[in-house]
Amino acid sequence: MWKTGNYGLKPGTLQFQRKKRKDLRGMQKYSSVAPKAWFKRLHDFLISTGFSASKTDVSLFYYSSGTSKVFLLVYVDDIIMMGDDSALVDSLLLRLSTVFKIRDLGTPSFFLGIETLPVDGGLVLSQRRYMSDLLVRASMTDCKPLATPESVTQAVTPADEEFDNPTQYMRLAGALQYLTITRPDLSYAVNRLCQFMHTPTVEHWGLLKRVLRYVKGTLDYGLRIAPSPSTDIHAFSDSDWAGCPTDRKSTSGYAVFIGSNLISWVSRKQRTVVRSSTEAEYKGLADVSAEVTWVVSLLQELGLHSGRPATLWCDNLGTTYMCANPVFHARTKHVEIDYHFVRDKIASRDFQVNFVSTKDQLADIFTKPLPSTRFAALRSKLNVVSLQPCA
Structure with a gap:
């Protein structure tokens, strides 16, 4: 059995207690130096204890003893430690407590605003408290819920009437970004809202409220993680073509799975205008290739990689041919060189790139507004589930 714990470290043991300072320059210097010194102190101690620092993720440390493994993830002065040997975990904690004041909070139930709720055969990562707080901040606790965060008929375009409280728009849109940590179904809608941070209009405010109305109706939803019989990596990549009516740039999205668990996802506008749907899909495939390369690197470092090539799924035949066939040079001379690392x-x-039909393309939810039936089906396939039993 894996033993997992949430532990609070006390920076005060390193004499980094936060004090009120009247000198602004002194405060800025303190705020930049103290965290670095604190992390270096912790880093050096963990290395001396036998932990190895991950080169792929600087906040991750791992410890191996025979066939046993312990992983330690650091966020400021909070850590999560997990391992498959309870005695080894306890001994490492004892050594940690000799240098730092630590408080064992037990099995993680609430960490960085994210709840871990046990369900049959796994757990659900939920931010329902955070969502409720968002609705309070927007004065929308009694709003009418909606089935989707985006309308399939209303395009987002710059408007003339500016919103009279842009600060409120910026704060709520920024807060929604943190919500996408456990809610991939919100990624596309939030990405579009954040494109208008600099000059939000009344129309954009209405679109933000629509997202909050969808949040209202899905407060009990979260991301499900469960044991998987396979550890193979597979990813879905999709792009629209010239979908933005303002600058005609395309939107790319991807979803990366280890076995049956979704571990990484993105919805973002591409940096340049492309000349064809194939080029848009090819650039999206390059983005997911970079992400999968990072995931593979991390798993190899931790000794958890299956050794089998990752499978990338794309619903554009031209893109799949372009990835494997350099004969298409004449059609891709205008494509930036850095995207060709996929080949x-x-x-x-x-990697291996395979074709998938559009109806089975899970990344479709990251590139465009969808009807409620299609949206709900893809949301379920991304393991975003409700904690409430179905009636």
Whole structure:
């Protein structure tokens, strides 16, 4: 059995107690130096204890003893430690307590605003308290819920009438970004809202309120994680073409799975205008290739990689041909060189790119507004589930 714990470290043991300072320059200097010194002190101690620092993720440390493994993840002065040997975990905690004042909070139930709620065969990561707080801040606790965060008929365009409280718009849109940590179904809608942070209009405020109305109706939803019989990596990549009516740039999205668990996702506008749907899909595939490369690197470092090539799924035949066939040079001379690293990954057998039909493309939810039935189906396939039993 894995033993997991949430532990609070006390920076005061390193004499980094926060004090009120009248000198602003002194405060700025303190705020930049203290966290670095605190992390370095913790880092050096963990290394001396036998932990190894991950080169892929600087906040992650791991410890191996025979067949046993312990992982330690740091966020400021909070850590999560987990391992498959309870005695080893306890001994490492004892050594940690000799240098730092620590408080064992037990099995993580609430960490960085995210609840871990046990369900049959796994757990659900939920931010329902955070969502409720958002609705209070927006004065929308009694609003009428909606089935989707985006309308399929209303395009987001710049308008003339500016919103009279842009600060409120910025704060709520920024807060919604943190919510996408456990709610991939909100990624596309929140990404579009954040594109208008600089000059929000009345229309944009209405779209933000629509997202909050969807949040109201899905307060009990979260991201489900469960044991998987497979540890193979597979990812879905999708892009629209010239979907933004303002600058005609495309939107890309991807979803990365380890076995049956969703671990990474993105919805973002591409940096440049593309000349075809194939080029838009190819650039999206390059983005997910970079993410999968990072995931593979992390798993290899931790000794958890299956060794089998990752599978990338794309619903554009032209893109799948372009990835493997350099004969298409004449059609891709205008594509930036950095996107062609996908071909190198395929040639080295790190990846394989397969075609998937549009109806089975899970990343479709990250690139465009969808009807409620299609949206709900894809949301379920991304493991976003309700904690309430179905009637």
